[in-house]
Amino acid sequence: MKTRNNMSRKKLLTSALLILPAAVLIGVYYVYPMLMTIYYAFTDLTLTGSAATQTNFVGLKNFKSILTDPKFPEILKNTLVFLVFSGIIGQQCFGFAIAKLMKKRKAGIRKFTGFMVVLGWITPEIIAAYMFSAFFNDKGTLNMFVKLLGFKKVSWIFEYPMLSIVLANIWKGSAYSMLMFQAALDGIPDDVIESAKIDGASKFNILKSIELPMIKGTTSTTFIMVTLGTLGTFGMIYAFTGGGPGVKTTTLSVYMYKQAFSAFQVGYGMAIALLLLAIGAFLSFVYLRLIKANQD
Amino acid sequence: MKMHTRKRIGSALSYAVLILIGVAFAIPALWLFLAAFDPEATLAIKLPETWSLENFKFILQKDGMLQGFLNSLIIAVCTTLIIDVVSVMAAYPLSRYKSKAASNVSLGLLFLTSLPASAMMLSTYKLLIKFRQIDNLFGVIMIMSAAGTPYAIWMMKNFMDTVSIDLEEAAWVDGATKSQAIRKVLLPLMLPGFITVTTYNFINAWGNFYTPFLMLMSAEKFPASVNIYRLYDVHGLVMYGQVAAYAVIYIIPIFVLYHFSQDNMSQGFSMGGATKG
Known part of the structure; x- marks a missing residue:
């Protein structure tokens, strides 16, 4: 009994020592700033002037400012449009469609299309932003094709700024759900689908009643990951359109940055950051519940 | 028919x-x-x-452009090494000593992983000012390491779980110490997983734009990502070919890494975001 106790105590000590470096790193440079976000969201912190050294507690003022900010409804709308079209419809549904189309196809085409889609995923966001500023430019590749087809050139970035960043983000991020769905679809045993076919089930019925239910876990995981990734997208939008023209492509992430570093309202920026963290925390929580449910 | x-x-x-x-x-x-x-x-x-190769010659002769690659390399290598070391260490007890506490820590890590990363940029900026690590590669490396570590631990733990503890125990019986068993038995067996995590973190750190963009002010410390942004932000879309040449060099290491670890990567991918615990 005593030795067992010693054993588990030794194990506990070793565990603690092994976890310590990671715990310190995460604690100081990740959890601590997260707590700072919560604190500063209730202050009038600025980068310059007296409030930079002496910050005051202002209660819910920053959150009231969010509600009364005339620009805020449009920014929220932009965030949702970007999320739904580039994240959920774009990356997730499109990623699934590619994976579904690829199933049972020859290795050559899987390699070619797969590689091209993955290329977007491994390309640094700053390069993606640069490529697409050229692609959608008035004198860019897209307008070259538009003219080849006999239409008049379009000023994509000014007339359709949201469409431009949505398409750029689909290019950048579809690989994740494609790979996840490929793995999930390949995991469905062939004989399940074969026997359904013999029973005369249509392709649509197989998709609806066999494939989709069997990959439910993957679908919810990618849904949450894609949502979080899209909400957090900053560099590509900022470097591509700068949030403009006007605020037409300003999402919550970009607005938070602008409030802090262009308008110097860091406290207000922190309140937006807290809002983003809260949305993230909620989705993460749902995600964990799903994983726990799968474990049991 | x-x-x-x-x-x-x-x-x-x-x-x-x-x-x-x-x-x-x-x-x-x-x-x-x-x-x-x-x-x-x-x-x-x-x-x-x-x-x-005119564009390549031109852009690499420009001030700070070669330095940019060196800075990217310093940031990416240090970040990757730090994450590797601390995540292997932390993953070991989580994988080997199964308990309620261990599984809660794992889930807690996964929780941290899934927060939108950019939401932290204001507070990490403020943190580096407080620590006097602003405009400092060390600060950038620490922030990126901390952000990458939770996911890395989670992936490392999943890969460790696939290696049976019996093999380590056999090594102990043969007189190996615990740390020898980890280095000589466990790590070689989970090498595909280790490569996956390392590649993943290197690609992320090498490609990261907004952390160095926010935290660094002196041009001689800028990594390649910030250089590219400044090239086309300052000069507008004028030096297309030259910036493209710089971007092509910037993306080559990622290509090479991805090419060599492709098979491991897709395996690790489905594991990292696995729905299984």
Whole structure:
């Protein structure tokens, strides 16, 4: 009994020592700033002037400012449009469609299309932003094709700024759900689908009643990951359109940055950051519940 | 017969759609590649009349451009090494000593992983000012390491779980110490997983733009990502070919890494975001 106790105590000590470096790193440079976000969201912190050294507690003022900010409804709308079209419809549904189309196809085409889609995923966001500023430019590749087809050139970035960043983000991020769905679809045993076919089930019925239910876990995981990734997208939008023209492509992430570093309202920026963290925390929580449910 | 034809049309159609998607995805990247070798590059895609390395020569002679790659390398290598070391250490007890506490720590890590990263940028900026680590590569490395560590621990733990503890125990019986058993038995067996995590973190750190963009002020400390942003932000979309050349060099290490660890990567990918615990 005593030795067992010693054993588990030794194990506990070793565990603690092994976890310590990671715990310190995460604690100081990740959890601590997260707590700072919560604190500063209730202050009038600025980068310059007296409030930079002496910050005051202002209660819910920053959150009231969010509600009364005339620009805020449009920014929220932009965030949702970007999320739904580039994240959920774009990356997730499109990623699934590619994976579904690829199933049972020859290795050559899987390699070619797969590689091209993955290329977007491994390309640094700053390069993606640069490529697409050229692609959608008035004198860019897209307008070259538009003219080849006999239409008049379009000023994509000014007339359709949201469409431009949505398409750029689909290019950048579809690989994740494609790979996840490929793995999930390949995991469905062939004989399940074969026997359904013999029973005369249509392709649509197989998709609806066999494939989709069997990959439910993957679908919810990618849904949450894609949502979080899209909400957090900053560099590509900022470097591509700068949030403009006007605020037409300003999402919550970009607005938070602008409030802090262009308008110097860091406290207000922190309140937006807290809002983003809260949305993230909620989705993460749902995600964990799903994983726990799968474990049991 | 009719059924058969229909199936063939369906199959041909999906090949056509897949090729179309592949080509559409390739075009923006192809522009970058072709423009890099074209001294007369424009914003629209075209084959260079003469292929030349002129753009590469020009851009690399510009002030701070080579330094940018060195800075990217320092940031990416240090970040990757730190994450590797601390995550292997932390993953070990989580994988080997199964308990309620261990599984709660794992889930807690996964929780941290799934927060939108950019939401932290204001507070990490403020933190570095507080620590006097602003405009300092060390600060950038620490922030990026901390952000990457929770996911890395989670992936490392999953890979460790696939290696049976019996093998380590056999090594102990043969007189190996615990740390010898980890280094000589466990790590070689989970090498694919280790490579996956390392590659993943290196690609992320090498490509990260907004952390160094926010935290660094002196041009001589800028990594390649910030250089690219400044090249086309300051000069507008003017030096297409030259910036493209710089971008092509910037992306080569990622290509090479991805190419060599591709099979491991896709395996690790489905594992990292696994729905299983």
